[in-house]
Amino acid sequence: MTQTNFSEDQSFLASLALAMVEKPRANLNELANAIGVSKATLYRFCRTRNELIERLTNYSSKVLIETIEDSLSDADPSIEALKRLADNLLTHSEFTLFFIHYWQSENPVIQALDQRWTTTLDSFFLRGQQAGLFRIDITAPALTELWISIIIGFIDAEGRGRVARAGLSTLIVTAFLQGTAVGVLSN
Template sequence: MDLSAANEKLLKALAIAMVDHPAGTFKDIAEAAGVSKATLNRFCGTRNNLIEMLFNYGSVVINQVMENANLQEAPPLEALQRLIESHLTHRELLAFLAFHWRPDSLDECASGSRWQPYSDALDNFFLRGQHKGVFRIDISAQVLTEMFASIIYGFVDAERRGRVARVGMATQVMQFFLQGATSR
């Protein structure tokens, strides 16, 4: 998916508009994104096309996030920090993906296979970190992947709802993921 900077900006605005106005009309979504209904119609045509465009864009962005983190070669803690920061750079899209996630979204028949490389890459990253003694071995790499994704998406949603400040969020995610909620 080759996108101009203007299209990327519009997709981010539309992602948030879709989250903030889930039952909104096409006109409501267009206005929330700062464009006219005619522009939105030319851009995607239908709500279903818009959702599919956002999922496709999400897939491209998540792949870029994974690549930028250098999960296969960078020291695990450095890669984890980059992974967190890169995810938070795309918080609008994460909010959309979290809002539109359904249990069948991982079903290959429902286009869920687009997210499998993401899960596989994280599983392999956490397994590599376990082998290097960085991450706990009493929790499987798959569970670490699920916990990481839940924390990232949870923080993004909490920020959107005004419960968590943006400032210092990457540090908070890193600390909580690595240390949990126990008092030391």
């Protein structure tokens, strides 16, 4: 019988991240039951909750930064790139939810992720301002913070059952652009 390697199994890790969010006080046995594996299987993956949080933090960081960088990889900023970013982040919403609930600003992995995603988003929004896509009276870092707040807020709301997944990507982009598109509500 072959042993499954869960260290890079995205489905397993997404289920585990979501279980950690939904059952934040669960022990390893309860988490194993929640995701449909044995306690022994989960124990082979991680021996403690702290190790589990660390591994999920590292993996989530990798997935989220790759998602952001891949979504915005083309040099030209566009509404399509923003929509692609929203779609791709929603595809990996379990990892975003995990970060929302287990964010520790002093963690070096999270600090590095924060630096990379803000740099990538700041550059995207600055290019968009230079192309006339976004308002210039709002700085690129402020646009980044607005985007992050909106996407995290809606992913969290969807996770809590407050908004439906259907059409959520369009809602996120529309909500963001209503305050950032050139000529809209500029004062």
